[in-house]
Amino acid sequence: MVRLLEQGAYLVDGKHVVVEGAGAKAAELAGRPVSREEARKGTISWSILEAHNTSGAMERLKIRFDALTSHDITYVSIIQTARASGLESFPLPYVxxxxxxxxxxxxxxxxxxxxLFGLSAARKYGGIYVPAHMAVIHMYMREAMAGCGKMILGSDSHTRYGALGTLAVGEGGGELVKQLLGQTYDIAYPRVVGVYLTGKPRPGVGPQDVALAVIGAVFNSGYVKNSIMEFVGDGVSNLSADYRCGVDVMTTETACLSSIWRTDGNVKDFLAAHGRSGDFRELNPGKVAWYDGMVMVDLAAVKPMIALPFHPSNAMEIERFNENSGDILREVERSAAELLGNTKAKFSLTGKLEKGRLRVDQGIIAGCSGGTYTNVMAAASLLKGKSTGSGEFSLSVxxxxxxxxxxxxxxxxxTELMMAGAVVRTAFCGPCFGAGDVPASGSLSIRHTTRNFPNREGSKPGEGQIAAVALMDARSIAATAANGGFLTPATDLDPAEERWEYHFDDTPYRNRVYSGFGSPDSGTPLVFGPNIADWPEMPPxxxxxxxxxxxxxTDPVTTTDELIPSGETASFRSNPLGLAEFTLSRKDPSYVGKAKEVRAFAKALAEGKAPGEISPELEEVLSALGAVPGFGEISLKSVSLASAVYARKPGDGSAREQAASCQRVLGGGANIAREYATKRYRSNLINWGMVPFLLHGDPSFSAGSWIFIPGIRQAMERGEMEFSAYVAGKGSFEKITLETGVLTEDERAVILAGSLINYNRERKS
Incomplete structure (x- = not known):
């Protein structure tokens, strides 16, 4: 079904995969000498990146995008940040x-x-405003903006339009601010991993099934982490453009940087149907292309899948699950107990087994992954003439x-869906992050959405509320609904071949979407509500x-949902200090109070108070550090206090910059990690002026420890990547080494300035 090559590979003529070390075979097939250096230029990724790179050196990219996009829990803070940095108008389309x-x-x-703030900003700065319930962010971008050879940057992690020939990247808001201010997206040239598709999916197997099979195969090993996934092979042409989009949007869950697909007549037809024939051009790898890895996918071998709580990579075939559901669910419960720790919630799924079959409580088909035309059509065809029942199970589309x-x-x-008992709703992303169709405590919801992290369905374990989500394709969700809520793969219902024609009508957009790009009205006042606040000052x-x-x-991975919860907290994302009160609230409820205490210590020390006046703990720490070489020559006026978070692998999941900015406004100065789950979370730390430290091996410190990094500013100015640090103990200290990894010149400048806002203010002055 899915096989990972252990080495890189050449792709010759788009169809011959030749593993590393077989250069002679690749040369024979190509009819000329080949080299890895030259062949890497044969990827689709290279051609698009080269066209958007402004650095003149492909090893160190400085990218300018063709368009930007944000939704209503990110655009306010982005525009506020850009406005504080001197924004005058949007220099490129911003949706x-x-x-x-x-x-x-x-x-x-x-x-x-x-x-209202967003609409006024679109008018003032020349943006494109899509009102509520008109479209989910990524569907609108597919319909109206994506095109072959383009690059789009979005402040949502699922910004993926590779199926339509667009290299799209999801990042924190700071990276969008840079584009709005004429700056660039700076990265080293990424690994490019091929995804070679063969065969054709069987009826009843949908895009979520293919996506979960791939995610399950690559995530834990980090095979495609921070890489571009390039989809090639003859199997691509066996998938409609809509189907490809459903697979493509889920590549975010592999921890890759972006994705791109070869394009063909199916993409041409899709763009033509949306009135954008001019945005099509055929994209294919060159005669010889080099990939740093290769994922081999036999589409015909993919079966209906389920991703069990609490990650999309926890995937397996529904058929296999049903054969051994008791043991599998007991393992999920054991993992949940470790994850939830000492909360009031009691998590159980085995009680949902009836004669060995799992009965689920809710089905959801929604958003950029599930709510596409062909997914809804497929679900409706399986439910035609059937009933979802009048019991606990419910289905929303x-x-x-x-x-x-x-x-x-x-x-x-x-009509068919409503007759079957499904509830049809408007375009909304809520079920994906816990703000729509929140199930009852103890429930298991099966969803064709993008994530099933803890609490994504809206539960609050600290208050005794716990539910869970398993990811499935719309087809198997419909089959389950038709079978009384008992988990059922769509292939059990003998589904027919999918052949549905789509007729796009943009009348709703023409009548409601505000399209102001290129026509800013600087005289338009921004409309501020009482919850919209400016960013507080942040020190250098x-x-x-x-x-x-x-x-x-110490969890293996920490998601951005755990760093700053989604769901109801989304309402406060326009208020930095208000939102910060929720930081780590479901993972470490004591965090906010402890961070505020350190912030108060820092303020008192800056005001010249003696350590003993501030806190006996601080006095003891500074006394222990007194034995550090050179410490006696350091003036306390030049020492600043800040809080820090240690996590083994933080930042999986959402691009939301608030996972970092909330720590910052509470006085955060750094994260310390073994590694960062995503490039975007590390970038968020940097853009908010926090140092993204790395620590090899197990830490010698723990919660409550104090770590002193002398001369950090000068070392950062010199471009050093290793920092001597001292862990204060009772009357003693221990020396450790912290690292940052490679930082660009601009990234170091942002950290030195204390935030991207400060950096841009300094540049402007």
Whole structure:
């Protein structure tokens, strides 16, 4: 089904995969000498990156994108940051969608206040504004913006339009701010991993099944981490463009940087159907292309899949699960107990087994992954003439855009779904992050959405509320719904071949979307609601830094959802200090209070108070550090205090910059990790002025430890990547080495300035 080559590979003529070390064979097939250096230029990725690179050196890319996109829990802070840095107008198309806080049901008026701010910003700066319920962010970008050879940057981690020939990247808001200010996206040339598709999926196997099979094969090994996944092979042409988009959007869950697919007549037809024939061009690898790895996927061998809680990589065939469901669920419960720790919640799934079959409580088909036209059509065809039942099980369907919904209404599909008992809703991302169709405690929800991390369905383990999500394809969700909620693969229902024609009608967009790119009106006032606040001042990197580790997390991976919860907290993302109150609230509820205490210590020390006046603990720490060589020559006025978080591998999942900025506004100065789960989380730390430290091996410190890094500013200015640090003990200290990895000149400058806002202010002055 999915096989990973242990080495890199050449691809010759788009169809011959030749493993590393077989250069002679590749040369024979190509009819000329080949080299890895030259062949790497044969990838689709190289050609697109080269066209967008402004550095003149492909090893160190400085990218300018063709368009930007954000939704309503990220665009306010991005525009506020850019505005504080001197923004005058949007220099490239910037799409503001409203698909996350669409319900306007949490926090009083503040969600709709954000929407009015977004519309006023689109008018003032020349943006594109998509009102609530019109489209989920990524469906709109597929329909209206993506095109072959383009690059798009979005502030949502699932910014992936590779199936339409667009290299798209999901990043924290700071990277979008840079583009708005005419700066660049700076990265080393990434690894490019081929995904070679052969065969054709059997009826009943959907894009989520293919995606979960790939994620399950590559995630834990980090095979494609921070790489571009390039989809090639003759199997690509056996997938419709809509189907490809469903696989493509899930590549984010592999921890890759971006994705790109070869394009063909199916993509040409898709773009033509959306009135954008001019955005098509055929993209294929060159005669010889070199890939740093190769994922071999036999589409015909893929079966309906399920990703069990609490990660998309926890994937297996539904058939295999049903054969051994008891043992598998007991292992999930054991893992959940470790993950949840000492909470009030009692997590159990084995109680849902009835005669060895798992009965689920809820089904959801929604968003950029599940709510596409062909997914909804497939689900409706399996439910036609059947019933979802009148018991606990419920099914909700969220078409991904108004044009998709309009076509489903015209062809009668919505009628079929409603007749079967499904509830049809508008375009909304809520079920993907815990703000829509939140199930009851103890429930298991099967969802064709993008993630099933803990609490993504809206539960609060600290308050005794716990539910869980398993990811599945819309087809098997419909089959399960038709079978009384008992877990059922779609292939059991003998589904027919999928052949549905789509007629795109953009009338809803023409009548409601504000398209102001190129026509900014600087006189338009921004509309501020009471929850929209400016960023507080953030200090520059001090000469000497004293960190207190206020949270110590030893989980294998820490998600951004755990660093700053999703769900109802989304309403406060326009208020930096208000949102910060939720930092780590579901992972380490004591974090906020401890971080504030360190912040108070820092303020008192900066005001000239003696350590003993501030805290006996601080006095003891400084006394222990007194034995550090050269410490006696350091003035306390040049020492700044800050809090720090230690986690083994933080930052998996969402691109939300608030996972970092919330720590910063509470006085955070650094993260310390074995590695960072994603490039985007590390970038978020940097853009908010926090040092992304790396520590090899097990730490000698713990929660509550103090770590002193003398001369950090000068070392950072010199471009050093290793820093001598001292862990304060009772009356003694221990020397350790912290590293940052490679930082670009601009990244070091941002850390030195204390934040991207400070950096841009300094440049402007």
């Amino acid at each position: 503001l969608t409203n698909c996350h806080n669409s319900l306007c049901a949490v926090g009083g008026t503040i969600n709709e206040d954000d929407h 969220y078409p991904s855009s108004q044009p998709v919904l309009l076509e489903l209404v015209k062809n009668g599909t919505i 990197l001090p000469d000497h830094l004293l960190l207190k580790v206020v949270s110590f997390i």
